[in-house]
Amino acid sequence: MADNVPSAWTIPALRGSARRFPRALLTRAGHSVIGWQETIRDLGAFALITLGAIATKFDHARSLTRPMIRYEIYRCGIRLLPMICFIGLALGLVIIGQTVSLQTKVGAQEYGGLIIVSVVVRELGPIIAALLVLARAGAANVVELGTTRALGEVEALESLGIDPVHYLVVPRVIGMAVSIFGLTVYLVVVSLLSGWLFVFIQDVPMSPGDYFGQLAGALLWQDFVLLALKTFAFGGVIAVITSFHGLAKPLKLEDVPVATAQAVTECVVICGVIDAMFLIVYLLI
Amino acid sequence: MSAEPPKPVAPLVELTDVTAAPPGAPELPEVEGVNWAIEPGQFWAVGGLPTAGDSCLLPTAAGLTQPAAGNIRFFGRDASEDVDESELLETRRRVGLVFSHGGRLFRDQSVLGNIAVPLRYHLDLPVEEAEARAEKLADLLGLKPWLNRAAVSLPLVWQQRTALARSLALQPEVLFLDRPLSALDFSHRGWWLEFLTELAVGLEGRPPVAVVVGGDSLKPWLGVASQFARLDAGRWETVADPAADDHDAFGGGGRFIRPKN
Incomplete structure (x- = not known):
């Protein structure tokens, strides 16, 4: 989860309203989307590194x-x-x-x-x-x-x-x-x-x-x-x-x-x- | 006819204004402003308290961790330049590093297997040939009785020797050892001091290896090392007279630091 994205719980103006269903749901959905986007980016990079290792070092050792x-x-x-x-x-x-x-x-x-x-x-x-x-x-x-x-x-x-x-x-x-x-x-x-x-x-x-x-x-x-x-x-x-x-x-x-x-x-x-x-x-x- | 002056030999490893920090935390430097050149034939002893930063500096100097600031040259080549991966690999093979507290052995391998892994990976030797070479090296280090034991099941003192054997498998030109004498008893300490001395001058027909050891105190290395340095409050200082240096694990000036209560 991105650390710099404020959640409803940390913004005082929103804290009271955080219990309101639609806004809390939107916030949570937003966090999930950002989290998944970072995960896909990191996994994609790792997959490319692995593919590179297979392609360049398959016959090595x-x-x-x-x-x-x-x-x-x-x-x-x-x-x-x-x-x-x-x-x-x-x-x-x-x-x-x-x-x-x-x-x-x-x-x-x-x-x-x-x-x-x-x-x-x-x-x-x-x-x-x-x-x-x-x-x-x-x-x-x-x-x-x-x-x-x-x-x-x-x-x-x-x-x-x-x-x-x-x-x-x-x-x-x-x-x-x-x-x-x-x-x-x-x-x-x-x-x-x-x-x-x-x-x-x-x-x-x-x-x-x-x-x-x-x-x-x-x-x-x-x-x-x-x-x-x-x-x-x-x-x-x-x-x-x-x-x-x-x-x-x-x-x-x-x-x-x-x-x-x-x-x-x-x-x-x-x-x-x-x-x-x-x-x-x-x-x- | 006058002889030509000998060409100056480039340092094996050269640090210029290097700041060493733990991996992934460049904003938390442990040592700053390190200017250090390791030349062929040298034996360096670097002393400092357990939190002085030598366990951070040595992996940085060995090329394992990127410096937070400054520049490192390996065998005359700037490490920050874009290098071919084969050149990077060649650099890593010429620099050895032995970790402290057991040497981080591969727990799924035996003692023989641990020593043979770098030989099999870099030289692509068949198992039998790699293990034969590894066995010779293990014999040199007194590991023959433990060859087929799981490496991590050995007592710590023998794990440390296995790690040393593993790092010597590729015949590095520079060898960094992080606190090799920690948790060793008197007899094992004597063996390590003698072995590293022989390694620095050339062991059994092998070329000499530049040795760098880190530790709490410089005292065990008197008469063994040729160059001394100390880490104090995150700063690097070369020590001209290590015999007079009274900084050790008990605090500055040799005083025992009483706990506050």
């Missing part, structure tokens, strides 16, 4: 950064596979199975593939994978990097001539982006298979050939490209935002929960905005 990237892929991706498979199973049973079952009752089964692709492949798959990585690894990122900053390890890196963004943030960005893409693919595949399992169990009159044929017919090559772009965007955004909140300012112990909550909120909002942008692209296809 490979023997050190490649194992770190592999570790991030393991931490954010492979360790979450069991949970993703479970969620995929549930998603398939609940969404796909129910959808196909209901469509068959109203005789609209030819739209099944389109609905499955639209709901699972284009929307739910990427967003669920992103939210899971955010909950499990994103929040931990804020705490880890905040601790790293508080213990002075960032200055130690700088004193050794090591770029802290290249060493700490870039492996996380690449690791999270690859992990969310991989987890989304697994989620979608498991969902589709479990959906058909539900169809089979419920004895819905649809052969496997019809089911998978509908899916193949509804999938466009653009779906694969946009899925990759969306998941990489989610991974990059989550890594940059959580790293920013861990590294940008020195964190005291009592600040860590607040910073983590703020990072998670910002990630959800910005991922939602990205999702909306991709929705427009899908509508134009």
Whole structure:
């Protein structure tokens, strides 16, 4: 929040009237807009610095950064596979199975593939994978990097001539982006298979050939490209935002929960905005 | 035939009217008006009370923090000029800095890993080769029994040595040490004094390193350092006769300051 913007509580003339609903609401809204504008500016600058580090130093210190990237892929991706498979199973049973079952009752089964692709492949798959990585690894990122900053390890890196963004943030960005893409693919595949399992169990009159044929017919090559772009965007955004909140300012112990909550909120909002942008692209296809 | 006079050697680090302040708080200077040139082969001891500003000045002189005012030159190059990032990196590699109280080791690395990180980052060495070099350096500093331990789990005295080993990995030409003797017992102090003396003249075939140490008192460095300075009330003063200097952590003039009550 900008320090030089007076609030209703500090201006004596307004203090008495601060309890009046419309003015207090306007003041609060104004503060929020200024706060968000500063946050977007700072995050944008940090994102550009990170992109610059990726572009100029991707091949630098490979023997050190490649194992770190592999570790991030393991931490954010492979360790979450069991949970993703479970969620995929549930998603398939609940969404796909129910959808196909209901469509068959109203005789609209030819739209099944389109609905499955639209709901699972284009929307739910990427967003669920992103939210899971955010909950499990994103929040931990804020705490880890905040601790790293508080213990002075960032200055130690700088004193050794090591770029802290290249060493700490870039492996996380690449690791999270690859992990969310991989987890989304697994989620979608498991969902589709479990959906058909539900169809089979419920004895819905649809052969496997019809089911998978509908899916193949509804999938466009653009779906694969946009899925990759969306998941990489989610991974990059989550890594940059959580790293920013861990590294940008020195964190005291009592600040860590607040910073983590703020990072998670910002990630959800910005991922939602990205999702909306991709929705427009899908509508134009 | 007369021999040509030797060319004057540029100082390794040169501070001109520098004001040092904590990072992010340039309006709160701790030391002002520092004029200081560190030349090859010198061993500087900088004394002052714990709040005198040496923990702020040394990172500034090492190029880690921007000075609030004044100018710093590294190896003849003005630090305020626009420099290529590779040149900035090269400067950082030639200047080492050891932090006080444990040296700010990387807590996710072992002792060997901590020492190998700068080698792997700057020289892109494979793990085995970097660790082999790091092990040699660790052996020189008596760290061999601790190699595979988590660095931050070591006692503070051994963490401090690990930090020293890490800063020496890239063979810097200037080494700044912030209060290296704090919290050390007598035997470890003796080791540090001996090791830094050897480092300044050239350790095991390595070139000599210009050493700068900060501390509460100049007394431990008598007979070891060649140049002395003191920070007093935010001002920099070179000390010509450190043996006669009675400013130490107990206050000016050697008097014990009684608490007011």
